Amino acid sequence: MKHSGNFGKPKRYGMVIDLDKCTGCGACMVACMAENNVPFKEDESKKLDSISWLQVYRLTNGKPYPDAEVCYLPRPCQHCAGKHEGHSPCVSVCPATATDYDQQTGIVSQIYTRCFGCRYCMGACPYHARHFNWWDPVWPKGMEKYLNPDVSARMRGIVEKCNFCFQRYQKATEKAHAEGRRDLEENEYQTACTQACPAGAIIFGDLNNPKHAVHQIAKPNLKKGGQPQNPKAFRLLEELETNTKVYYLSSKQWVQDAIHKPHLLDQKEAHH
Amino acid sequence: MSNTDDTKQVAVDDRDRVPNASETGGPIILFFMIGFVLSLVVGWVVFPKLLYSQKKQPIDFNHVQHMELVDEGCESCHFFREDGSFSGAPTLAQCIDCHEEVQGDTPNEIKFVEAYVQKDREVPWLVYSKQPQCVYFSHVAHVKMGNMDCVTCHGHIGESTELPIYEQNRISLYSRNIWGKNIGGFKKNTWDRMKMDDCAECHVREGVRQASVQTGKGGCFVCHK
Numbered sequence: 008m009k010h011s012g013n014f015g016k017p018k019r020y021g022m023v024i025d026l027d028k029c030t031g032c033g034a035c036m037v038a039c040m041a042e043n044n045v046p047f048k049e050d051e052s053k054k055l056d057s058i059s060w061l062q063v064y065r066l067t068n069g070k071p072y073p074d075a076e077v078c079y080l081p082r083p084c085q086h087c088a089g090k091h092e093g094h095s096p097c098v099s100v101c102p103a104t105a106t107d108y109d110q111q112t113g114i115v116s117q118i119y120t121r122c123f124g125c126r127y128c129m130g131a132c133p134y135h136a137r138h139f140n141w142w143d144p145v146w147p148k149g150m151e152k153y154l155n156p157d158v159s160a161r162m163r164g165i166v167e168k169c170n171f172c173f174q175r176y177q178k179a180t181e182k183a184h185a186e187g188r189r190d191l192e193e194n195e196y197q198t199a200c201t202q203a204c205p206a207g208a209i210i211f212g213d214l215n216n217p218k219h220a221v222h223q224i225a226k227p228n229l230k231k232g233g234q235p236q237n238p239k240a241f242r243l244l245e246e247l248e249t250n251t252k253v254y255y256l257s258s259k260q261w262v263q264d265a266i267h268k269p270h271l272l273d274q275k276e277a278h279h
Numbered sequence: 280m281s282n283t284d285d286t287k288q289v290a291v292d293d294r295d296r297v298p299n300a301s302e303t304g305g306p307i308i309l310f311f312m313i314g315f316v317l318s319l320v321v322g323w324v325v326f327p328k329l330l331y332s333q334k335k336q337p338i339d340f341n342h343v344q345h346m347e348l349v350d351e352g353c354e355s356c357h358f359f360r361e362d363g364s365f366s367g368a369p370t371l372a373q374c375i376d377c378h379e380e381v382q383g384d385t386p387n388e389i390k391f392v393e394a395y396v397q398k399d400r401e402v403p404w405l406v407y408s409k410q411p412q413c414v415y416f417s418h419v420a421h422v423k424m425g426n427m428d429c430v431t432c433h434g435h436i437g438e439s440t441e442l443p444i445y446e447q448n449r450i451s452l453y454s455r456n457i458w459g460k461n462i463g464g465f466k467k468n469t470w471d472r473m474k475m476d477d478c479a480e481c482h483v484r485e486g487v488r489q490a491s492v493q494t495g496k497g498g499c500f501v502c503h504k
Binding site for chain 1: 363415
């Protein structure tokens with residue numbers, strides 16, 4: 008970074024999701040859609056058409072009744088940093104400079120007015136975190152009044168994805184500025200899914216800050232591409248060296264196996 | 280045999296036409312010159328007039344008169360809320376403190392009290408600096424943290440006795456203050472234009488979060504939402 012000036016130490020906002028706590032209720036998905044003006048379709052089961060920034064997947068161990076176990080896995084955008092800070096799969100392929108990596112926050116941004124819908128980023132994303140607007144959003148009559156004014160609405164022909172509720176960072180920063188501060192407290196900037204989760208399975212904060220819960224739980228090893236030092240913690244597709252900022256916790260061996268050796272998983276059970 | 284005769288005939292005709300063409304060259308060049316000048320006039324004078332519709336503000340507001348009466352300058356009416364958000368154009372609730380009854384006898388004052396104050400209707404002010412929906416702008420970051428004054432972006436509006444005509448782009452529906460008065464996009468003062476390049480110019484100079492991987496300049500989410 009050329010100038011960090013008086014804008015404080017670079018942050019690395021990230022998440023820890025405790026799969027042992029997640030009940031798969033879907034409150035995070037609903038909160039996300041409401042917060043971010045995500046358009047919904049009459050038939051949400053058409054997965055080529057529907058948009059969800061945060062998707063809850065269902066994993067099973069594939070065993071018959073007495074031993075059957077289920078695990079739910081919420082998947083927001085993983086905000087990959089790549090091998091060097093900012094070498095995210097999507098950012099490196101975008102020809103429109105519509106998606107960008109901010110080294111001050113570690114957030115992968117998406118600027119809707121800049122995107123022209125080539126969908127290279129969707130092809131590049133290993134997590135299926137990006138969605139394409141095949142249609143202009145249509146809101147049920149009167150519901151446009153419930154839209155979040157801090158989030159710009161999207162139109163047909165562009166890609167959108169989770170941005171860790173960046174508008175909440177902007178709002179929190181405004182308040183901090185009014186009080187003469189540059190840095191935010193941990194609880195001032197929290198994503199909608201974090202706050203909506205009734206089980207408290209999602210924790211959000213700055214991975215660079217040793218005082219934040221995400222740092223303390225995941226214990227990211229910054230010298231080894233952010234690999235978690237907590238034995239219970241893992242990241243999705245670690246072998247791709249995407250250096251994601253979403254860590255998962257599970258005490259169950261079969262869940263860890265399913266993540267690290269997905270070929271062992273029964274394919275028809277993997278997707279929900 | 281007859282074919283070769285024909286081609287010879289054509290060649291002779293062509294040679295005959297060459298001197299004729301150079302004689303008529305003058306009027307043709309003049310015709311194109313006039314066309315060129317006309318197109319320039321249309322592009323620089325007529326087109327901007329057609330492109331922007333002109334609207335008057337519902338009430339003609341006198342900034343000078345009010346600045347004499349208030350203590351804290353612009354912030355007396357355009358203030359920050361506790362959460363750091365900016366109030367923008369004043370609401371009726373602020374004006375009503377003084378303007379519950381008609382003061383003086385200017386037609387604007389009478390119109391304001393009768394049409395808005397007594398009917399409890401907000402004045403639909405036209406906001407010159409209204410940005411597109413995708414733009415995020417924080418006043419508090421610039422005024423409190425950046426120590427900038429209002430004039431840098433808004434010009435000397437606080438020293439005006441009447442509000443300027445609001446010009447709206449008929450295609451984009453944005454105010455002309457965003458693109459700037461000059462149709463060619465040239466600017467002399469910092470407040471002449473409010474486009475992305477104008478924000479970025481200052482952000483690059485001041486080193487405001489130049490943390491973008493794509494551009495090496497400001498991150499997109501600094502000014503976008």
